[in-house]
Amino acid sequence: MITNDNISEIRLAFPALNQQVNNRQLVYFDNAATTLKPKVVSEAIAGYYNTINSNVHRGVHHLSQQATYAFENARKSVQQFINAGNSNEIIFTKGTTDAINLVAHSFGKKFINEGDEIIISQMEHHANIVPWQTVCEEKGAKLKVIPVTEKGELILDEYENLFTGKTKIVSVTHISNVLGTINPIKKIIETAHKYNVPVMIDGAQGIVHEKIDVQDLDCDFYCFSGHKIYGPMGTGVLYGKEDWLEKLPPYQTGGEMIKNVTFEKTTFNELPFKFEAGTPNVGGAVGLEAALAFVSHTGLDEIFNHEKELLEYGTEKLSEIEGLKIYGTAANKSGVISFLLDGIHQYDAGTILDQLGIAVRTGNHCAQPLIKSLGIQGTVRASFALYNTSEEIDIFAKAILKVKEMLG
Amino acid sequence: MTIKEIGEQIVEEFGLFEDWMDKYNYIIEMGKSLPVIDEKFKTQQYLISGCQSKVWVSAEMKDGKVIFKANSDAIITKGIISLLIRALSNQSPDDIINADLGFLDKIGLKEHLSPTRSNGLTSMIKQMKLYALAFKAKEG
Structure with a gap:
């Protein structure tokens, strides 16, 4: 207590x-903008840079292996924290905004076509509006919005009325950053799944105020930022169901995320690396792991x-x-x-x-x-x-x- | 008085305040006494949109001097506007373009002018200087 x-x-x-x-x-x-950080977080980051500090997944030398171990351990800690079924469903990102952009871009590229519809809500943060709006503009798709009552609650009857045969994805916030409303995301997900529509949850505020069990929620995507749960800025997580992540094309391309590269053709790496182009923020991931441990311990x-x-x-x-x-x-x-x-x-x-x-x-x-x-x-x-x-x-x-x- | 002299006068006035509350009460009072901009200027055309507060500014040329009128929906922003108007209004376009507004820093209001504060004040100063440039070009 x-x-x-x-x-x-x-x-x-x-x-x-x-x-x-x-x-x-x-x-x-x-605190809804960013939480302060416990000492254990900065100590973990400093510890990483002062001792291991090597690049991951490629070096044969001892420190590189240590770095890979630290990074993948952090991934496992995140997996446990949100009860994901598999650690390859955990993608490290720069934050919530980055994670939503990833899904909007990759999902939009493959699954959104002209005339399709995307459902969001009236209470979204710009980070969960603009990426979808951009996809809509590019593809000629339409944004549909769940209205909010005066008290600040989503009108769920109207939500269900928004579904048509053209609805491709729902993306709503777990908790409103302005009003504090905790949305009934389990119900929202259930409804969407009735229509075979996947759901992304913006958990920027949710992660620190509710226990997250992505398997119980049955959400297709859930994302959050490290810095709102006592972790470092510039860290974030995208959880996605393996099936979905397999189907999505890569977001950014470059090193780390490839299997074979020739000038004619590149094949991409497996999950989760397919979505982690370039040198990842290993120190950040280690700091995030420390933050999650602090929260769990408290x-x-x-x-x-x-x-x-x-x-x-x-x-x-x-x-x-x-x-x-x-x-x-x-x-x-x-x-x-x-x-x-x-x-x-x-x-x-x-x-x-x-x-x-x-x-x-x-x-x-x-x-x-x-x-x-x-x-x-x-x-x-x-x-x-x-x-x-x-x-x-x-x-x-x-x-x-x-x-x-x-x-x- | 030149802009520099007015700035020095303002710094001297603020030097009299013993604590932040006196200072802010003074700014709030000045905000209240700022001549209200004509409603016809409270339109999109004259609006400088800040994330935090809105600012409207208009300018006209009279006898070689630029006369500014401005307003804001926030009283503290309005108070700071009144300082800016006091310094910059009724000056020649050249003096406005070259004005050094360091006095705001000296009286501890620098944070209100930070671009990240996005209260419209930084954009307002830019807009005032643009008006001066435009009048200068027109005058040839």
């Missing part, structure tokens, strides 16, 4: 927490319970503030509170909060269609992680009163 007694110990693992911003103790509530359920308590306490405290409106009130919600203060621009609020040492995100959160549908220009977003405390929420609530006093 994460309690008031042991939270200080957990916080010690995150050196970045221990700093002053604008002469005040930092309150870091921008305990997924403990983390989720703690964040749920923070969400409940934060919602209660913020709801007491007059003129504050929370956006996103789904029944099933992760540790994100998006809000606006009556008559106060989110940029102004964010600026004053920053002066008070509080890091929040302001703006449209890379989800312009969703923000527009809410009839607003943006929000202030506070998002919680395992190291945050209820005391920080108290500081935050007081700071919001100060914002009101100065700007109201």
Whole structure:
């Protein structure tokens, strides 16, 4: 259990927490953008570069084999973390955006034709809109959008109505980065499979707030970024069912991903290497492995319970503030509170909060269609992680009163 | 006054503030007192879209000087705009084109002008200088 007694110990693992911003103790509530990293992550990366640091999969020398071993071990750790059936279903990418681009490009190239349809939702991050839009433009296909209720939940009846004989793929987010809504992805996947349509899940927010079992979910693709689950930036994972990954053409080409190259013809390597052109980010993968180990060691359920308590306490405290409106009130919600203060621009609020040492995100959160549908220009977003405390929420609530006093 | 002199005056004014709150309260007050841009300018044509806040800017030439009017939907952005207008409006195109706005740095508002902040201010300064260039070309 994460309690008031042991939270200080957990916080010690995150050196970045221990700093002053604008002469005040930092309150870091921008975790949905990126989480802070525990020391074990930077130590693992440094350890890799200070000892092994060799290229993978090709050298016969000792260190190259060590690097290959470290990289493939990291792959196995990811496999276990999301319960994939096979480690060759784990592709290392630069992040979620890279993974979605990979699938959109490769799937689009082979399976999307003129007049075909792709289903996404109203609450997608731009990273799960634009790659599909690009495919649609290239192929003359159409994007169809699942609408969202005022509370911020997907309208599932309308989702099912979107399917036609032309639907080729569904790509939706697990958790909304703006509203915190946890989507019923298992149901979404089941529905799509009824129509023999594969599903990609954008797990950028999902990976750190829910236990992921890709086999139980039966999703065809699931992707996430390392940096949102306490791991390094520039790391990410694409899980894909082996059958699908086998069928997809390569995304990028070059070294590592080939079997034989002649000037006449190149044959491609097997999974997962087919999708990992060039020297991979081995140090990053090792760091990600350390982050996943840290999360598992802390305990997924403990983390989720703690964040749920923070969400409940934060919602209660913020709801007491007059003129504050929370956006996103789904029944099933992760540790994100998006809000606006009556008559106060989110940029102004964010600026004053920053002066008070509080890091929040302001703006449209890379989800312009969703923000527009809410009839607003943006929000202030506070998002919680395992190291945050209820005391920080108290500081935050007081700071919001100060914002009101100065700007109201 | 020249742009440089106005900048020095602003730095001196901000030197009086003891803490950040006084400074921001002053910026907020200035934002409130900024002459509101005519509604007819609040259109797409005059909009400089920032990810964080919107800025509208218009310019006209009067007696060899460029007169700027601007507005924003965020009050702090508006306050900073009023500083920029104070320095750059009613100056000659040449002076505007060559203006050094280092005073914003000196009063600790540099972060608001970072391109990553995308509040429209950096684009606004660029736009003001473009207006000046255009007027200069027109005047020949």
